[in-house]
Amino acid sequence: MLVSSFGCSYETADIEFEMLLAQAIQKGNNLAHHLIQSFAPGEATPEQAHEIGKRLADEVLQGKYPYVLTTHIDKGHVHNHIIFCAADMVNCRKYVSNKEARAVSIPKMNYPQYRKARRLTRECCNNVGGNCLLLDDGEECICVQSISYSLLCRWFRAAVLPLDAVLCAEITKGHDHLKRCCECGASFTPKSNRAKYCPACAKKMRRRKEAERQRKRYHRPTHLEG
Structure with a gap:
């Protein structure tokens, strides 16, 4: 079993959670919340799964909530348990998990x-x-994004994924905000309701229309017949 923690010691996490919760503005019955992240057999090693679990916890909790992460291999498949305090360390407010109030998707x-x-x-x-x-802090670390179906790596999301505009639009935008290009059929995020083409095809269509305009201009009579 692999164990790590953030904002607390895993050995005294329950005590630290209670102390933080005592300062919370909003009170409740939950001391902590529990997330389970499972992997298919052979999908990831325990070390890789643990690193993915840390990325998931950091992305969802945004460094506000102390947590304990454990990676288990006792069920025939690797899985993570993430237990985090019900109150945050920044504003001492209770965690709200409903979809309307969730800060990160x-x-x-x-x-x-x-x-x-x-x-x-x-x-x-x-x-x-x-x-x-x-x-890499002296010890090799697997590229988490290369083995995860979730968009976990902030560097990949900010600097690498935009290099493929179509893929970026498909992943980061809801399908209600996407259109199909009338030329190539690819998904794209329209800048206006009138957009019919993806950026690449829009450029190609502009060149095509300009060529057609120049062709008509070239064949237009330049003298008057008497």
């Missing part, structure tokens, strides 16, 4: 999107042999 990819994202991590991310250089 982590996009998930389907398999074709995951394959494209993984190609981007190999070609454009700071990693060598699948290990992230940004997270």
